[in-house]
Amino acid sequence: MTPDAGATNTYSTTAEIRHAIRPWFDDFLTSFTLPLSFPELSLRFQKNLYTFRGNYAIISLLVFILTLILRPIAAIVFLFIIVGWIFLFFARDEPLIVFDFEFGDRLVLISLIVITIVAVAVAGVWWNIFLSIVIAGLLVSLHAILRTPDDTESPYGALLSGVDEDGDSRGAYMQV
Numbered sequence: 324m325t326p327d328a329g330a331t332n333t334y335s336t337t338a339e340i341r342h343a344i345r346p347w348f349d350d351f352l353t354s355f356t357l358p359l360s361f362p363e364l365s366l367r368f369q370k371n372l373y374t375f376r377g378n379y380a381i382i383s384l385l386v387f388i389l390t391l392i393l394r395p396i397a398a399i400v401f402l403f404i405i406v407g408w409i410f411l412f413f414a415r416d417e418p419l420i421v422f423d424f425e426f427g428d429r430l431v432l433i434s435l436i437v438i439t440i441v442a443v444a445v446a447g448v449w450w451n452i453f454l455s456i457v458i459a460g461l462l463v464s465l466h467a468i469l470r471t472p473d474d475t476e477s478p479y480g481a482l483l484s485g486v487d488e489d490g491d492s493r494g495a496y497m498q499v
Contacts, residue, residue: 343377351378354471364468371467379466383459390451390458397446404442408435 345351358364372379384405391398411419411431419426443452 343375344381345375345378347378351375351470354473355469356471358468367470367472368464368467370472371470372463374472375467375470379459379463382462383455386459386462387452387455390455391448394446394448394451397448397451400442400446401448404435404439407438411435 358367388398388402388405391401412428412435418428419431443449
């Protein structure tokens with residue numbers, strides 16, 4: 324069986340997600356400075372959110388699991404659910420085949436969503452989810468704002484490149 328053309332194909336995004344996780348000590352935890360202006364803050368936030376999206380996802384999941392520290396059974400259940408999401412949806416390069424039957428991406432996605440919602444409802448961890456979203460959002464925002472991107476080119480680079488290298492910043496004007 325082949326997956327239908329209308330189904331989403333996770334195989335192309337799997338490699339992107341795996342490569343989105345940057346090295347923690349060489350890249351993620353280096354080069355912190357305060358932004359000098361709001362446009363620089365906005366630029367840093369955008370670039371770092373895109374560059375470190377895999378690292379931020381891992382941090383968010385860890386924060387969620389840490390909010391469940393007083394509920395060890397729920398923490399173990401959600402660890403299994405997270406592992407299920409990773410192996411059954413994100414880390415697959417080939418279709419899921421069980422007993423010579425191929426499961427499409429859409430069926431796997433719907434099944435994982437239903438399992439997750441049922442687990443959240445049964446465990447009653449709505450407050451933990453809210454708390455982990457707030458804490459992870461603060462941590463991710465703080466890192467994204469304070470970390471200087473590797474390509475620190477100014478968004479106004481084209482406007483500022485008109486200055487002569489010799490130091491004459493007035494340009495070539497004609498007297499009238």
